[in-house]
Amino acid sequence: MIEPIKRIDLNRLFESHREEYLDAIAKACDAGSFSGGIYADKFDEEFATYCGVAAATGVNNGTSALHCAMMALGIGIGDEVIVPANTFIATAWGPTYAGATPVFVDCTSDTWELDANKIEDAVTKKTKAIIGVHLYGQPFDVDEVTKIAKCYGLHVVEDCAQAHGALYKGRKTGGLVDIGCFSFYPGKNLCCFGEGGSVTSDYWPYIEHIIRLKNHGSDIRYHHDEIGYNMRLEGIQGAVLSVSLKYLDAWTAKRRTIGKRYDREIINPYITLQRHPDNTETVYHLYVVTVPDRDAFLRHMDSKGIMCDMHYPIPCHLQKAYSFLNYKRGDCPNAEYLAEHCCSLPMFPELREDEIERVIEACNSFRM
Numbered sequence: 001m002i003e004p005i006k007r008i009d010l011n012r013l014f015e016s017h018r019e020e021y022l023d024a025i026a027k028a029c030d031a032g033s034f035s036g037g038i039y040a041d042k043f044d045e046e047f048a049t050y051c052g053v054a055a056a057t058g059v060n061n062g063t064s065a066l067h068c069a070m071m072a073l074g075i076g077i078g079d080e081v082i083v084p085a086n087t088f089i090a091t092a093w094g095p096t097y098a099g100a101t102p103v104f105v106d107c108t109s110d111t112w113e114l115d116a117n118k119i120e121d122a123v124t125k126k127t128k129a130i131i132g133v134h135l136y137g138q139p140f141d142v143d144e145v146t147k148i149a150k151c152y153g154l155h156v157v158e159d160c161a162q163a164h165g166a167l168y169k170g171r172k173t174g175g176l177v178d179i180g181c182f183s184f185y186p187g188k189n190l191c192c193f194g195e196g197g198s199v200t201s202d203y204w205p206y207i208e209h210i211i212r213l214k215n216h217g218s219d220i221r222y223h224h225d226e227i228g229y230n231m232r233l234e235g236i237q238g239a240v241l242s243v244s245l246k247y248l249d250a251w252t253a254k255r256r257t258i259g260k261r262y263d264r265e266i267i268n269p270y271i272t273l274q275r276h277p278d279n280t281e282t283v284y285h286l287y288v289v290t291v292p293d294r295d296a297f298l299r300h301m302d303s304k305g306i307m308c309d310m311h312y313p314i315p316c317h318l319q320k321a322y323s324f325l326n327y328k329r330g331d332c333p334n335a336e337y338l339a340e341h342c343c344s345l346p347m348f349p350e351l352r353e354d355e356i357e358r359v360i361e362a363c364n365s366f367r368m
């Protein structure tokens with residue numbers, strides 16, 4: 001029987017640095033530094049340096065990072081925030097938790113990122129911000145989105161959950177717009193062993209506000225100046241992340257080697273790849289393709305022992321949770337096409353040479 005190839009294999013990541021991770025966890029335990037604390041703070045500094053931003057503050061997950069970003073920008077009830085229809089739902093949870101309404105805008109038909117040309121039609125008097133997502137690891141069209149935002153006096157937030165270290169015009173994500181929001185969920189390019197996230201910015205007052213918000217609205221113990229939350233990054237996750245960060249660039253290089261091979265060697269008229277604009281350097285978080293008959297493709301890959309996934313099978317505007325917003329099929333046709341035809345191939349740094357070749361061979365032998 002052929003050995004199955006997983007879409008992602010976190011065991012290989014842990015095993016490749018087992019001792020170092022266990023040592024880091026033990027140190028956080030020995031220090032009794034569990035909620036925030038020295039290891040979380042140390043990681044904040046390292047991550048801010050890595051992203052090339054003035055400051056970063058760790059939070060308990062990427063969804064909280066987006067929620068905090070909205071609150072720091074003063075976004076709340078009655079406001080609207082533009083969000084791509086093709087993203088993980090958490091991008092929309094941020095504005096929703098803050099009391100605002102997400103307004104979904106379609107993606108382009110080839111990069112699959114937020115379509116800057118469709119943003120202006122969605123702007124109203126209530127619009128306060130645009131959240132762009134560096135989807136699948138590839139930066140969105142930051143300059144175009146920022147240009148429109150400037151015209152209408154809007155904030156821009158980048159959802160970097162899938163794009164740690166990705167480059168737009170040579171600049172790293174996290175410092176490209178007003179606020180960057182990261183997730184360290186297991187499986188992300190930079191991941192911890194549980195839940196974690198970070199908010200980055202070059203504007204210190206945003207970070208200062210988020211440090212208070214995530215800590216029960218408090219700067220001084222037991223003095224609560226505003227309604228706050230418990231959204232701190234755990235110390236153990238900070239310690240794990242400091243280890244992971246040391247290897248991030250090496251992992252990214254491996255993802256790029258695999259991704260570029262897929263880009264070059266998957267040659268099949270039935271399979272469409274994501275377009276990578278010249279001014280971006282993707283970090284290949286996910287390797288997503290589209291196929292006209294996804295069910296047939298998934299059966300074919302399964303028969304070859306290759307496990308695939310879908311990111312994402314239902315676009316945000318058609319999710320039941322947002323049915324009260326009255327979107328309908330046809331509102332975001334590119335996102336809807338993707339939802340029905342997308343398929344994610346195995347992609348993680350520890351994929352072996354023979355496995356990469358098997359994935360390419362399986363893709364190229366698919367017929368309809």
Ligand SMILES: Cc1ncc(COP(=O)(O)O)c(C=O)c1O
Pocket residue numbers: 061062063064087088090091133159161162182183184185196197
């Ligand atoms: C694009 C995007 N935004 C936000 C999130 C939310 O991050 P988390 O799962 O850490 O809350 C994720 C992660 O799953 C994501 O992929």
